[in-house]
Amino acid sequence: MKKRKRLSEQEYIDGVLSGDRVTLSQAITLVESALPSDQLIAEQVMSAVLPYTGKSIRIGITGVPGVGKSTFIERFGHLVVEEGLKLAVLAVDPSSQSGRGSILGDKTRMETLSMDKRAYIRPSPSGTALGGVSARTREAMLLCEAAGFDVVFIETVGVGQSEIAVKGMVDFFLLLMLAGAGDELQGIKKGIIEMCDALIINKADGENIEAAKRAKREYANALHLFPIKENTWLPKVMTCSGLNGDGLQSIWEMIQSYKEKMINNGYFEKNRADQRLNWMNDHIKYLLESSFYQNPTIEKSINDSLTDIKSGNVSAIKKARELVEIFIHQIKMDDK
Amino acid sequence: MKKRKRLSEQEYIDGVLSGDRVTLSQAITLVESALPSDQLIAEQVMSAVLPYTGKSIRIGITGVPGVGKSTFIERFGHLVVEEGLKLAVLAVDPSSQSGRGSILGDKTRMETLSMDKRAYIRPSPSGTALGGVSARTREAMLLCEAAGFDVVFIETVGVGQSEIAVKGMVDFFLLLMLAGAGDELQGIKKGIIEMCDALIINKADGENIEAAKRAKREYANALHLFPIKENTWLPKVMTCSGLNGDGLQSIWEMIQSYKEKMINNGYFEKNRADQRLNWMNDHIKYLLESSFYQNPTIEKSINDSLTDIKSGNVSAIKKARELVEIFIHQIKMDDK
Numbered sequence: 001m002k003k004r005k006r007l008s009e010q011e012y013i014d015g016v017l018s019g020d021r022v023t024l025s026q027a028i029t030l031v032e033s034a035l036p037s038d039q040l041i042a043e044q045v046m047s048a049v050l051p052y053t054g055k056s057i058r059i060g061i062t063g064v065p066g067v068g069k070s071t072f073i074e075r076f077g078h079l080v081v082e083e084g085l086k087l088a089v090l091a092v093d094p095s096s097q098s099g100r101g102s103i104l105g106d107k108t109r110m111e112t113l114s115m116d117k118r119a120y121i122r123p124s125p126s127g128t129a130l131g132g133v134s135a136r137t138r139e140a141m142l143l144c145e146a147a148g149f150d151v152v153f154i155e156t157v158g159v160g161q162s163e164i165a166v167k168g169m170v171d172f173f174l175l176l177m178l179a180g181a182g183d184e185l186q187g188i189k190k191g192i193i194e195m196c197d198a199l200i201i202n203k204a205d206g207e208n209i210e211a212a213k214r215a216k217r218e219y220a221n222a223l224h225l226f227p228i229k230e231n232t233w234l235p236k237v238m239t240c241s242g243l244n245g246d247g248l249q250s251i252w253e254m255i256q257s258y259k260e261k262m263i264n265n266g267y268f269e270k271n272r273a274d275q276r277l278n279w280m281n282d283h284i285k286y287l288l289e290s291s292f293y294q295n296p297t298i299e300k301s302i303n304d305s306l307t308d309i310k311s312g313n314v315s316a317i318k319k320a321r322e323l324v325e326i327f328i329h330q331i332k333m334d335d336k
Numbered sequence: 337m338k339k340r341k342r343l344s345e346q347e348y349i350d351g352v353l354s355g356d357r358v359t360l361s362q363a364i365t366l367v368e369s370a371l372p373s374d375q376l377i378a379e380q381v382m383s384a385v386l387p388y389t390g391k392s393i394r395i396g397i398t399g400v401p402g403v404g405k406s407t408f409i410e411r412f413g414h415l416v417v418e419e420g421l422k423l424a425v426l427a428v429d430p431s432s433q434s435g436r437g438s439i440l441g442d443k444t445r446m447e448t449l450s451m452d453k454r455a456y457i458r459p460s461p462s463g464t465a466l467g468g469v470s471a472r473t474r475e476a477m478l479l480c481e482a483a484g485f486d487v488v489f490i491e492t493v494g495v496g497q498s499e500i501a502v503k504g505m506v507d508f509f510l511l512l513m514l515a516g517a518g519d520e521l522q523g524i525k526k527g528i529i530e531m532c533d534a535l536i537i538n539k540a541d542g543e544n545i546e547a548a549k550r551a552k553r554e555y556a557n558a559l560h561l562f563p564i565k566e567n568t569w570l571p572k573v574m575t576c577s578g579l580n581g582d583g584l585q586s587i588w589e590m591i592q593s594y595k596e597k598m599i600n601n602g603y604f605e606k607n608r609a610d611q612r613l614n615w616m617n618d619h620i621k622y623l624l625e626s627s628f629y630q631n632p633t634i635e636k637s638i639n640d641s642l643t644d645i646k647s648g649n650v651s652a653i654k655k656a657r658e659l660v661e662i663f664i665h666q667i668k669m670d671d672k
Contacts, residue, residue: 046653047651047653273648276646277652280645280653281656283653283656284628285621288621288663289624291660315383316612316616317475317616320616320617320619323616327624328627328667332668
């Protein structure tokens, strides 16, 4: 690993606000850092740029492996930049935690988009704590906004907890699907529907077109079985082809129309307000855990009883409570 | 909601250890409770039953919606109980967090297995904190073991963080897949392969058989591109039909052979030892967060500044640090 260049707090702030991409990348690396000294600077930088954030439309894009996310984002991203907008793409990929990317290599992902000066692509951090991924992604997103990006895509894989985390930081959540073998209605879960603002059937090209149209009808019918959401938006079902671009313009227009409606009915701001509260809570968890594990007495105590914990000689939850009590005692002692 | 009946600590312990299913269910509800008084009893119950845990084989089963998990578990579960073993099935389903189950209803899931006296099926808790799901699932699993179950299935949906959490508590991780439209190799991620011990192509029946066999060959070839895992086990690729039962016996034998090999090479115990340490760390996080949010001063301080946090007038991360400092100050004051 190349040694990271450290900038001053003001250099980070000025660089990000002036839209300098090198500094933007360095600032994202800073917020991803686990070092307490970096964390403090990161918080200062975030607080300083915060007034310049919030102006982009934040779009979450998810779908299981094989659904064609990279191709979709590549094409859809081109459409966005051709509209004269600056686009940032952030990837959250917990599945590549212990490795990196797909078998065929991630180097070829979004090849043309990554060459486009109007787009900024930030690959997912790897080897990091699970809880932290989403917190850092949120901060990366805000840094991109402060750097002047008009649209942020947050890409995530699968349908699980990472999606719930991403849903907690975007304005619009888009689920990519494939036309399957007739079990669309079986597989689709209420929670997923409640989470997404649009269901897009990808790969609607060539001999898949008919199946995609059929799937679209089935989903659209199924959606009517659900109670109306708080924001009164009925998730849209559309087909598209990431390969030849069919349907992408309509998806972009639909997102524009969603944004307009949500701003008018007040949900857009309400949602962002809730998200700010979640952000605070995520950061509280992060701070509590770091101060716990960085406490030297705790570190020593864990090391001393590691064998007993691992062998099961002591109960893991009993030991956990004991350690938290030691931690609290330590805090009290600090004062004396 | 029916009012929950509270038992004494000893009643929970005796009931679980005697294999009483009503008490087992009540004990799982107890560990799922967020009430501090329940937590303390739950910890006592868990510590008391801990010496009687560890004897089952713990199998994680995952796959995206539509892959046929319920049908697979129904059939595979029957095979397990026909072997004379007692089976517990626990479901972790973050996607149904804001709702419950699939459109067509979860009532019909695993219908015959749920009627079988040799099987115990525990549906997923809903509306709970994300981080908590996995912690509780681990404790539910241990309670099932203490109640005498020989095999535990932990079912989860999608491929994301919940899988990583489940991987952290099972001995064997099985990924169900479908034969797709040739993009198997594109979609499969290194992280998923590194996580799973077997890739099972489901729905290998009727006109799908050839496609399933082809997919199996492709996956098996791809797996050879990966470095050998620490436990020297090369993930197996197999086909099966949850519908007609084809291939299930071979899967069960493969899991037996895995267990034997891992016990012999020491990995089985090493993996469980690491999992015990994770359990402790999960519980530490849980305790830190509960003592923070249950602190009356913190509660009041959050309420007082809620408007400012939500509007963005104060920086969420600045406020987080401030609250953590108040919390630490509070702990110090307690002593005086």
